[in-house]
Amino acid sequence: MAQESVTQNTHTIVQNQEDEHSSGKNLLGPLLCWAVVFADIGTSVYYTPGILYQTVQGLAGFFVFLTMSVFILLALKYAEVTHRFPQGGGVVTVAAQAINPWFGALGGMFILVDYFLTAAISSLSGILYFSVVFPAIGGVTIPLFITIGVLILLGILNWVGISESAKVSLIGAIIAFVSDIAILVTVFTHLSLPEFFGLIGKMFTSHNLTPFSLLAGFAGSFLAFSGLESISQLSPVMKKPHKKVAGIALTLVVLTVGITSPLLTMLSTLLLPSAAQNATQSAQIISLLAGKWGGQVLQTEVAISASALLVFASNTAIIGAYHVFIALSRMGFLPEFILQRNKLRGTPHLSIALATGIPIAVLLLVWGNINILGDMYAFGLLGAFSLTCLGLDIVRLRDLKRARALKQAASTQRETQEKETHKAVEVHDLMKSNVQPATTAVDKHSNEMGGLGGQVNETYEATRLWFKINLGLGILTTVLVIVAWSTNLVTKPLATAFGGGVTVIGMGLAYYNHNRQQKEGRVPVPVVVTRLQGTYPKTTLAILTPHNPHNGAVIRAAINNASADTPLLFLYLAGKRPRPSAPRMMEIIDPYLDDQEAKDTFSKAEALAIKAKVPNRTYIYLQEEPELATQIWQSIHPRDTLVAIENDSQFKDINPDRVRYELTPEGKVAHLLKRW
Template structure:
């Protein structure tokens, strides 16, 4: 008797416990990114709005809090991750997803450049010989060291050295404790009345004209760059994501709110000479620490800031090369970007692009950190804007469906299921003919043998009362308008950012169009592999496998003109599932299996031609994968080869062969439920 495998539910629970991030680790990853902005933002902002820098960071903090509401929702609506790429592709179409990828690339390129350069500038507080006043071969020595450091980070990524959430936790704690230490030393030397006197001082040196308000508001978003990283953590969050995401971003708001506005205000008002100096403004937080904390605190902040900024630069390189790979997997970028070297197994071409572009940017601007700061706004606010618009569309779609179906369905649980079914169909430009009828497929709760057993980590979570509420919807629209106002202001006020970011985005979209059309001519349409969606109304599950001679017949059977649809295609390949779960990786385009991409691309092209709604799931080859996906999608018919059916022999399964299919045929249909 064959040994029974563990049940799908038990296996899924084991996977959930492995490598998942709770609220504190999610906070650490986000704060280690967003918390480093304070080291260079005060000096950059001061060049634009002088003493009003702190005021505008306080003002923009309100919009930042509103943005967190939307990003929490992104984490649990789109558990496969991908951030703006996934959200825009689902809410609008794949081309807006590609545009979101271009925006985030611009953001990552400039983050890598500005963070690494700032790290060296802070280190020059301790080692003055590294300062920008020393010039070699036409460039400050600071620039040469930054370029070498970026090359070193590229080499480390080629070797395969990556970041972990635990390392981020250490970095985040160091940054937060250092920030608190600075605030403590300042407030022990300022009386309460002296602190209050700083507020009128902010408004005494600059005219508060409408233009100043708009420019200051738009420019201060730089202080909150890094929020988008929370959406990349969805695949590795503990469940429920809605609770973990809310807790993590509450911690982010609390820690950023306690530090960033106050440090910006205090550094620019207490050290106006340093804030106005091109060199000292890039070290201003360390200088603020030394004002009353002495050489020890100044040195500690300089060293920790340097290390954290280099850490943030490496995070940006990791993020950007994963975006390159994701866009290549979606047939938008050339396939050579996916090639991995035989020595280390890392995508050397993507890593090279992610490293060389920031280097080129630094050389063009001669390492001027203020110019880099001005260039930053396009990609950051572009990604924020596209995410906000897409989430508003998703929310509006759900509200319309819920309002219509609530007149016909009294049961709240069935109502939410029906809304999810129709919303999912509309996202893929397919309208269910009768979503009420589809409720008949919902298995009774008191029948455990027929109850769906989805894999928890792959399921979008049901909306809560606040998510569905009108106040939340109105606040979401307001957030979108404010972010669009900031982006529009920067498009006009910062022409260099518009020129650089717009050029990168346009060039990227041209490359995407050419590559996509080339793939279509070859009979391929890029596949967005997804997590298993229990609310996807699958009629057929078609199982394909590496080097399986019956693949073509299974595809023909599943996509036959008279065959039922929608269809879920499960591809059983050789790529390890553990390799698919990685923070900062776009999970919707994670297939590195060349044969799988070729086959699924051809399947998708045929499905698009015949207007058949499909999903594509990639799993490591084993019988349990078939069982898990079947339990999640619960199709009426499962089509697979005799070889794959044999894998189920002796495996604990709910599937048995349908009696209407002869055993001597090439493919087997499994559609009965074992009693």
């Protein structure tokens, strides 16, 4: 095999998987990604000042400024999540792949709590802003029932299948940002610089900061940055390279949010303290700030644009929630009926009904009290942030460990080659032969075997200084977010009760459904790897292919030959599986979860492995053709490769040292043995 194709084989395998869904699709660039995220996170400023004022009063702006630093660190981590986990899913995918699927289910419950409250609080806040223009719909009861009507309408629109458009998000985001800037310009044209600094001093003169109040304010102000998680849901519809696109988009998010949110929070709560104290006006405070010096025109424009954008954010939360329901069902944690689609429109009506009905129930439960909704918000948001950060730290640490191991192995390999070369030179000199020492042959053999040098080049970045700095900052971010979450668990008992209750019910249902599937003979596989990374030396590799009646023979032979000190690796080469339609916004794309035959095959392997008490087993699912088995074999470096003898023509280019045949009741299996 040509050296170039071998050294690039891992890149080819991974890139083919990533390009599967991208060709011919309308993907989102940095500007549209910014629009979707800002249309979500940018709405938080409309209700955060009033809610935060109830607990920290005039220090609301200070705490939003303080938390802004952690928000920047979080944005760095979420930018990395988008390219490490291109299938989307955010905390569900990160936690499932970095830790285990049960943590993925836990992350799903956290983000569902966040989505339920986002849908409720955003839609209610939108109606309250609209009441600035039409005071007749003010009060509590009328806005509550209008909000319920809006949520029902959004549910119907999703049932019909009207998808959310990034271009509509762009229009809304631009209008919102321009409106925010217009408010700031208007305020600063009427507020001198000494007066502005006087407001800053006023924050601290009227309020004493204690360690407890500092922690409570820091934890509570994360509400101002809810919506950041939506960037990780855009990976399947994001242009490549994900790292660059997400980096630019989140830089724009940090700049636009950083310019508007802290200043608007500070100015609104300090210039309009009476409005911040009023239950109704606190939910309209940004519009009232616009009207203070901007007059009725700016106040009305901000009220209408805020109302529209908040309802739009509520719809985004509904879409995110029902996609998480679908993902958890496909993972085997929620009942399969959640996946049902109606025959008329082809949309997942039961998932949509849950994503719409639960926020309505929450609104009725608190009877439209937006401050109570704000208090309930902290659990799911910070729980999802914490689990995502922890999962990414684990992935980074694994990369660092792998990179160090590969560098050490490469160093050992070079030393061995140098010794062999030196010995060949000595023999050549001793014999005074005209034959040249075989230095080139040794190096060529190393490269042709997919040697460690090529793998080190791919993971060497993990040993560089910037990676280590990034790792340290990431761990610091995780600690700060967990501290904020832990603080809210104590200071916001209502959030803990609601979020914890939903999580316990959801995890209980997941446990019940998991056990039910096991009793029915469907054993869920703990972790399925969908990207090759690094080598798997001294493993037993069992290659499985679609529509192959001899997969059972390969599985049984692999398990029969398994031992405690030999890792067992099941590789399913699924071939290309084109999607029936383009991925939609907030959708979680995982080819394995859509491949029922692969899931059944792995389930059989897992059941037999559990019965045989095989301790060390790994499952890899790749959307590659069986013809690429040779390249994958050279990337993995297995000691024993098992293939069905009826399909051995697909693996004729594998170059084992020895071949052993095994006859099983389900067919004949070839063992391709190799000493690397």
